[in-house]
Amino acid sequence: MSIEIRNISKRFGEVQALKDVSITLEENKIYGLLGRNGAGKSTLLNLLTGRIFADSGTITLDGEPALENDRAQGKLFLMSESTLHPDSMKVRSAFRWAGAFYPGFDLDYAMALAGDFGLSTGAKISGLSTGYHSIFKLILALSVNVPYVLLDEPILGLDANHRELFYKRLLEKYAEKPFTVVLSTHLIEEVASLVEDVIIIKEGRVLRQESRDSLLSQGYMVSGGAAAVGAYLQGKEVLGVDSLGGLRTAYILGKPDKTAQSAQDLEFAPMDLQKLFIQLTNQ
């Protein structure tokens, strides 16, 4: 059971938003969909849910075509940056309609979450602040109970307390009954520990698609004097180098070679996901 995205391409006028993208989203996994602004993340999510049409390629969900297919789309739920609810609709109403369209929607759970986050269910959706708009969206996503939940910038505008609460509720839900979650975000640091697999999109192409641990094991930093670092870098795949006076820090792809002669006076450190992402996607 999975979502198979094969050779998807999408152009908007002059801009090639996605080029020959192929991704597999397996069941019951938490994915981090990472990419810079304009990399194509939102486009990809919109294509998955049939909100826009691809120029070429196919998308199948659990073996059947995903598009214009009510059964397949019923297993999917996307919360994009702007929700598609009418402006004047109230939060409570939105919950009720979600319950009508998605039989698995848990209204009691949604109301309980609204209480936890302090969201007033009588408020108009359009009247919510950025933070509470995000909270509204993530409550819907956590309550809808479908196999594939896609969240586009879920933590936009959330304060630290609400972010922590969201992660906890998400993990509780996931632990109770696993489902696939795709977190598309810029705030890489915080979701790094939540995700199992990472998909990095760079300029419309898939740069990396693998488990987080595997990705993290592929990069490291090395720092020391300019000459020593320079010597060590020979034959290595260097992502970038920072200089601070006579000190140099290099970001390298591969496994650290601490036994090398040139490694003696150097300091090795792992790269966290955000640093690795930045180095991989810098131009």
Added chain:
Amino acid sequence: MLKVDMNSEKPIFMQIAEALEDAILSGALPEGGQLPSITELSVQYTINPATALKGINRLVDQGAAFKKRGVGMFVAEGARAQLRRQRQGEFSRRYVAAIVAEARRLGLSKEELMELVALEFDSAGKDGTHVD
């Protein structure tokens, strides 16, 4: 329990495994007692359950924990002694090597280093805290 350090060289699952090992060694998790569930670990540390599972499985692989079907994960009998032996074996690689490297960097001689070690050992509190 410790907070998970995202910037550490140790992968998260290793940190989880070691935190659990520490708890077993100190007696906080008694032998025969139940380990925290995957759910508890994942929510407590806000980490992916797969990572928490990897950490627990490390203990299982070492023989320090076992799974009771339908109930959960438990600390194995003799786990404490076993972990102690294991840690003693790793002691040199983990800690001694670092001390020696730092001592060398500072230009201390072997005798000076040994003196410092003896001093610390004698004056430190029972639970290992440093006393100035």
Added chain:
Amino acid sequence: MNIRHSFRYQLRDQAPAIGVFYGVLVGMIILNLIFLPFAGPNANLTITSGGITAPTAFFAFILSLCAFKDSFLMGMQHGVSRRSHFAARIGAMGAVCAILAVADEVYTLLIALLSVFFPKSFFAHSLYEMCYCSDMIQSGRDFTYTVNTTGITVLLSIVFSFFLLLAVCAFGYLITVLNYRLNKTGKIILWCGWPGLFIAGSAFLEANPQLANSLVPALIALARLTLSTLPRLCVTCLMLTAVFSGLTWLLMRRAYVKK
């Protein structure tokens, strides 16, 4: 499954407007009744309804113009395919037109009932009766007409209104979907273009009177063919509905979500 939910949503979406429309109509009746006892002998306090379905058709057109965007986006949020949304729209359109047709006739009958008690103040016939059951007599510059109503006209009025409103709704919906699909340039071309075409067309006809002279009888013949009897009107409206709906589907099936 989704069709049913989308149908419910689209109905709920349009219900308030319908409520307001008839609320206003009934409100006017009530106001008239309230002021009647205070009216002097020369006061002209009458409600004459010579075919309420004409304004209702206008209302239905406007209603359909507003019926697409919100419910389409809502459907898209909840995984409703465009196909299902369209099918639900057809159902909702039919339901709304049936409701409006019946409500119109109830309104007309209500006024007819009141005209029994207040013959000088209330007067009503349905649009169907006005169009198909009346004889117009011209004497000089005055027109008088007599309406031949029978019991069956109540049912036929509802049928007439239903098909007329159906075609109007389908047309309004087509326009709004077309407008949704167009980009800014397209919108300008269309909305400034069609009156321009109209003006150009009538200027052309003025310049070519012989063309106008042959065009008018042709149009009258067409009207006679399609609208002269109730069955013909129903078939014509049904065909128009089908054509408008078909075009709407062609436009809707590739409609992107844009907020």
